[in-house]
Amino acid sequence: MLTKDLAICIRAIDYSETSQIVSFFTRATGKIDAIAKGSKRPKSPFDGPIEVLLHGNIVFVDSGGEKLATLTEFQQQPALINLRNNLFMLYACLFAAELVNNLTHDYDPHPELFDSFLEFLHNANEQHSTSNQQRDILALLILFQLTLLREIGLQPILSHCVNCKTSHDSRAVGREIYFSSTANGLICRDCEPSFPDKIRLTKEASACLTRLKQISGSDEKTLKEIEKVIVHHLTGLLGRVPKMAKHIIQG
Numbered sequence: 001m002l003t004k005d006l007a008i009c010i011r012a013i014d015y016s017e018t019s020q021i022v023s024f025f026t027r028a029t030g031k032i033d034a035i036a037k038g039s040k041r042p043k044s045p046f047d048g049p050i051e052v053l054l055h056g057n058i059v060f061v062d063s064g065g066e067k068l069a070t071l072t073e074f075q076q077q078p079a080l081i082n083l084r085n086n087l088f089m090l091y092a093c094l095f096a097a098e099l100v101n102n103l104t105h106d107y108d109p110h111p112e113l114f115d116s117f118l119e120f121l122h123n124a125n126e127q128h129s130t131s132n133q134q135r136d137i138l139a140l141l142i143l144f145q146l147t148l149l150r151e152i153g154l155q156p157i158l159s160h161c162v163n164c165k166t167s168h169d170s171r172a173v174g175r176e177i178y179f180s181s182t183a184n185g186l187i188c189r190d191c192e193p194s195f196p197d198k199i200r201l202t203k204e205a206s207a208c209l210t211r212l213k214q215i216s217g218s219d220e221k222t223l224k225e226i227e228k229v230i231v232h233h234l235t236g237l238l239g240r241v242p243k244m245a246k247h248i249i250q251g
């Protein structure tokens with residue numbers, strides 16, 4: 001059966017001198033693994049070799065999930081060229097692709113996550129001329145990661161203490177707040193002794209996590225702190241440190 005879909009490449013490995021095995025995150029079908037025969041030939045049927053982060057319309061023959069699908073068409077949209085000109089931006093996008101690859105299942109569609117992922121790539125691509133690029137990209141990455149967790153049903157609880165349900169509202173401003181990966185959310189000072197894995201947050205990071213609208217306007221130091229907490233959480237969820245994380249939270 002031929003299936004048409006919109007797709008973003010999230011992994012590409014060489015299979016032979018002329019072919020690749022590629023993973024696409026598609027809008028209507030979810031993640032698929034496919035063989036792209038002849039993709040590295042000079043006259044490729046796919047507009048050239050397939051690279052991670054390229055997107056466009058694909059046609060593939062579904063194998064029913066038993067083995068690799070076969071890619072028959074890939075009409076590549078113009079590459080988001082600025083992503084390749086800035087290492088931090090590229091790493092952030094590759095990190096997003098790694099997370100989509102590792103946290104979604106084959107043939108499990110998430111159209112809204114697909115739209116958010118594509119929007120994230122476009123927005124990152126447009127940050128090349130902003131004055132505080134690294135800060136802006138971190139803000140985009142954090143918001144995308146939170147969307148990803150929500151879409152796969154693992155949204156962290158940020159509005160109240162996971163344990164005692166006390167709201168982290170304006171009356172609580174200035175009180176200590178902690179993040180616990182095992183609790184999947186924020187923990188208040190009274191409850192934190194029961195959660196050995198908790199991380200104490202600065203009041204700036206607490207304010208951002210309880211009021212997500214503040215993330216886009218927050219300073220780089222606070223965003224770095226939040227990203228470290230998210231990487232710690234993702235490490236717990238995946239059972240290992242994500243490969244690209246070291247490029248994002250260094251220094």
Ligand SMILES: [Zn+2]
Nearest residue numbers: 161164188191
């Ligand atoms: Zn509590």
